[in-house]
Amino acid sequence: MDARLRHPLADLVTVMWHYVRDPDAEPRVGATAVDPVTFEDQIDLIGRSRTVVGWPAVAAALGGGRGLPSDAVLLTFDDGLVDHHRTVLEHLARRGWPGVFFVTARRTGERLSVGHRIHVLLATLTPDEVRAAVLHRLGRTDRARFLGAERRERAAGVDAIDVLKRPLQRDLAQAAGPILSALIDERWGSEADLADAIHVSATQVADLRGAGMTIGGHGRHHLWLDWEPADRVWAEVADSAAFLADEPKPWSFAYPYGAGHPVAAAALAKAGFSAAFHARTTMATGPFDLGRVDAEAAGVGTMLRGSGR
Ligand SMILES: [Zn+2]
Secondary structure, eight states: OOGGGSOTTTTOEEEEEOOBSOTTOSSOOOSOOBOHHHHHHHHHHHHHHOEEOOHHHHHHHHTTSSOOOTTEEEEEEESOBHHIIIIIHHHHHHHTOOOEEEEOOOOTTOOOOHHHHHHHHTTTSOHHHHHHHHHHHSOHHHHHHHHHHHHHHHHHTOOHHHHHHHHHHTTTHHHHHHHHHHHHHHHHSOHHHHHHHHBOOHHHHHHHHHTTOEEEEOOSSOOOTTTSOHHHHHHHHHHHHHHTTTSOSSEEEEOGGGOOOHHHHHHHHHHTEEEEEOSSOOOOSSTTOBOOEETTSTTHHHHHHOOOO
16 A cells, blocks of 8 residues: 555554453452563563654654554553553563553542442442342332443343443443442441542652653543533543643553544644543554454454564
8 A cells, every 4th residue: 555545553563451450359350351471471572572652753743654564562561550650660660661651630538430330330230230229229210220221231232241331330320329339338347448448549650751651641430421411521631631731742641441532533633632542452543543362362462463564
């Protein structure tokens, strides 16, 4: 293909991690994770197969500047999880590699996002138990909405666990969110303390920054930006921009749940962001539509090994 027609990031592989931890690491979560040994294997493979680049180099290429190596890889870590400070940082620092950490703009003492409340509850309850506990406490109208949303997701063919999660995170977030919080408080005493323990602190973010890592935006309450009303989308983006105020530009963003939307892209551009990543491997159609590969996906090793063309 004519080089001028090639997307500037056509050769880039961007990898996305979430939890990087042993199953029994505290605080416990009932969510998929990459264990530290597997993580080490993955980055060994990356070191043998590819050239790790940082966000500034990717942003420059995206802006029409110097191109990236044909075997470039960008390492990204979502949700501002304590795992990234506890486990990931030392692995990257030892190799002198940069990474992008998409940290939510939550403040110390704030509750978990609805998505992360579900993770915490699923550490000790089965999905059916969470479902039953929520249904039991919902009012009649919300219960009907929940069952309708479940039917919709099941018909859409999403994974069984997402038939539970999506209605709670999207349709029922306002009604079921406080119920999930109550279930957590009843079991652990303080959801806010648990939230502080799961996420990086401001000091830990400073450590990441001090080690040469890039901090990016990920909203504040980890919402589906393709679902929420526009005023809440703009507020999430504004909170992220305020959180990054002292970070060098260009700023990048990762859509929570990978869910981009034109309203979110417009809000991001207005707030001073230069690019945003979703969570699929499709070719980018613009700076606010950058794809990523999930480090938990089957076949990720083949992708990382690549051929260098
Ligand atoms: Zn996230």
